[in-house]
Amino acid sequence: MSSSLFANSAFSHSTTNNVSLQSKTPFRNFLTLSIKKHYYSYANTLCIRCSINNIQRPEYIPSKISDPKYVRIFDTTLRDGEQSPGATMSTKQKLEVARQLAKLGVDIIEAGFPASSDADFEAVKLIAEEIGNDEQGYLGHVPVICGLSRCNKRDIDKAWGAVKYAKKPRIHTFIATSEIHMKYKLKMSKDEVVEKATSMVAYARSLGCDDVEFSPEDAGRSDREFLYHILGEAIKAGATTLNIPDTVGYTVPSEFGQLIADIKANTPGIENVIISTHCQNDLGLSTANTLAGACAGARQLEVTINGIGERAGNASLEEVVMALKCRGEQVLGGLYTGINTQHIIPSSKMVEEYTGLQVQPHKAIVGANAFAHESGIHQDGMLKHKDTYEIVSPEDIGLRRSNEAGIVLGKLSGRHALKSKMLELGYDIDGKELEDFFWRFKSVAEKKKKVTDDDLIALMSDEVLQPQVVWRLGDVQITCGSLGLSTATVKLINTDGQEHIACSVGTGPVDAAYKAVDLIVKVPITLLEYSMNAVTEGIDAIASTKVSIRGEDEHTVMNGSTGQTLHRTFSGTGADMDVVMSSVRAYIGALNKMLSFEKLVSRYDKPEDSVVV
């Protein structure tokens, strides 16, 4: 890596404004309990922490960036992230995440793989139409909307058909270049792969798309000379960004940094395009590899919120962005991004809710414990000066007190306060959605003294952002205890408004209720995962349930001539103060997702002229 990229620069010091916290015993006891969750409510400006963003973004030109230190953030939560088992999101949820990503200030949103299903095509198209044209977005910033495609005409046509509605559309096409992928997966020679890559990049350009990204899949395990050759040919064919994927997370940071440096030094025409990284996390090195790539010259970094993605996931947006923000000036060559980091926490929570993939508590930046100080010596240090144990300011990533705006929501609150609080949390709801949400909120507020931000986020995911409703929950009645088997009676309502009631026994109340649901819907379902968390503390906490299910009939997707089937899992979330109701809501959410998917999945065969071009 070039040493010039590690130039030191001075810290910017600002005045501290500490709230005086004397460690008298009673107060200390209080602190021991509450410091883990709420210490950050003591506002403080600190000298070594990152300051709030005030970023000027260079004008977007596909193949160049006017400021050599600006790094584009390409978010692939909605494509690679959605490849995580169980993470399938509804169209409405994908749109909502895209809106959040625009607020976060990502440069490019990879919204999906339009050829993979009619549902994904529609989702990408909708995102292109709405988010890709939203002049009201974050500081007037409109992100590029990108769709992924294999190197064949049908995939590229689908991608273009969906993204072309955006102000700044991009097609991302890929083909594998490692020996193992070419020989066993593609069954193609090197020459055939080069021909396919170049003809398809040129085809994408011929459709009128002036922003085409090309990825040599499994670049991390590909022969270097072959990489330089195919990348050079892709540039000649019209690629504007060359993405270098470490598809199986095989490389280590020094190696990946060197790969980028070598590509930069040896690929003809590389100075006319942007180099990008795409690092998977199989060895837990994705963030480190991504940063090494940036230091070696990559100016687009592909990442996902919470690091979700195929297998062990991708480099996580929050880690890469905060590393650049926190250490960029000192040791990462002054590189910077256009991310409004204050939207990191709302984005993380939204993706966690919609995908059902829970963030591990000790996850860097966004984990529940990332700003928790458990041990006495640390707490003592924190009380004396926050810089002792904190390198990122929680306020800088949007971690806030529960009622920063002074609004305390309770049973006497109205729609204005609720709407304004939801906006603060990143959810813009109106009309019927607001009305439905308001009454759901009221029913909780009647039972709970104070409805917190986390409660609201859980309710939002449960009430407003459910997938297309095939079955709606009516009532649930449970009898349980140690005298006999638990019994559940469940009422569900179908789309025609017909009520269906069933009773069942089970090993516990949730089991009994799920069996009663199964009796009504008559679709074989396997429950793969079930987890419940209290969203807030106390006996009146909202219980948030996450489940993932699989239908016993495999979901056959686009099987073409091979007859291959795709096993798909579906997640659902539910929230309620009653644990059984919360569990049933989550189960029905997942079930609705599965039934909607079955309806939407495209079962068309490949047209004659579609695959081999």
Ligand SMILES: CC(=O)SCCNC(=O)CCNC(=O)[C@H](O)C(C)(C)COP(=O)(O)OP(=O)(O)OC[C@H]1O[C@@H](n2cnc3c(N)ncnc32)[C@H](O)[C@@H]1OP(=O)(O)O
């Ligand atoms: C590294 C990555 O993350 S790549 C992105 C991975 N994401 C996904 O696969 C999710 C979406 N995928 C899907 O919905 C389906 O796989 C589809 C619709 C794309 C294709 O489905 P099918 O037509 O049934 O093919 P299937 O997935 O079984 O096999 C893939 C085919 O594409 C070929 N292929 C794989 N990559 C490429 C490529 N980049 N360019 C051209 N062909 C490719 C394979 O060789 C195989 O061809 P074959 O049928 O002649 O053997």
Ligand SMILES: CC(C)C(=O)C(=O)O
């Ligand atoms: C499609 C490419 C960029 C990919 O996801 C990978 O190689 O991991």
